[in-house]
Amino acid sequence: MLDITKKLQEEINVLEYELTTELPAEIKRAVALGDLSENAEYHMAKQRQEFVNARLGQLKKRMGELSLVKLDNIPHDKVGFGSTVIVHDEAKDEDISYKLVTSEESDVTKGLISTTSPIGRALVGKEVGDTVTVTTPNGKREMEILKLTTIHDSTE
Incomplete structure (x- = not known):
């Protein structure tokens, strides 16, 4: 940040x-x-x-x-700002890695998505094992959270 x-x-x-x-x-x-x-x-x-x-x-x-933005307010065990999340996208039948960043830093081609994007909003607050439904311009997508690294894990 x-x-x-x-x-x-x-x-x-x-x-x-x-x-x-x-x-x-x-x-x-x-x-x-x-x-x-x-x-x-x-x-x-x-x-x-x-x-x-x-x-x-x-x-x-x-x-x-x-x-x-206070790091103390970002959860240690749920998806939040700065988290890197590996999800299984059911529609594409593939695992995809996303990092949640500010809107200014977002770059989908690099896997950097904004916390305010449709995928970012759907993932925030979720845990490993949760499945989310994301409404994108291309339709609804189901994603299961496989792995989560929070901002706290990456700064330790």
């Missing part, structure tokens, strides 16, 4: 620099060109300023949410 907070902080730093240094200079240059009603540079800079402000708000909110 440190990686994701570091990436978010780097993006925040870049956007704050753009908002406080680059965009004011662009707006000042555009204003110097005269008539603002037909000044494309001015309107583009103002639109970018609105976008950057909105994105900064999203990033800061997400950082706040991530700071609230």
Whole structure:
């Protein structure tokens, strides 16, 4: 999780620099060109300023949410954030490994799924031996949890 907070902080730093240094200079240059009603540079800079402000708000909110995650609240014997789970997918008749991560880190091709994805939501709170039914865009899938390694196991 440190990686994701570091990436978010780097993006925040870049956007704050753009908002406080680059965009004011662009707006000042555009204003110097005269008539603002037909000044494309001015309107583009103002639109970018609105976008950057909105994105900064999203990033800061997400950082706040991530700071609230406490390892003590993640179960030791059930699927939760940071868990690696091996499931048997009945529809595909194969064993698949998933690691539950934040939405920013998810990459299905690498087996990294978000805790808020359909599969992630179905697995959270379950134990080895449980069978879950997951509704995906391709239909319902039955998965049996074969093995579980929690975030606590991987940090010990």
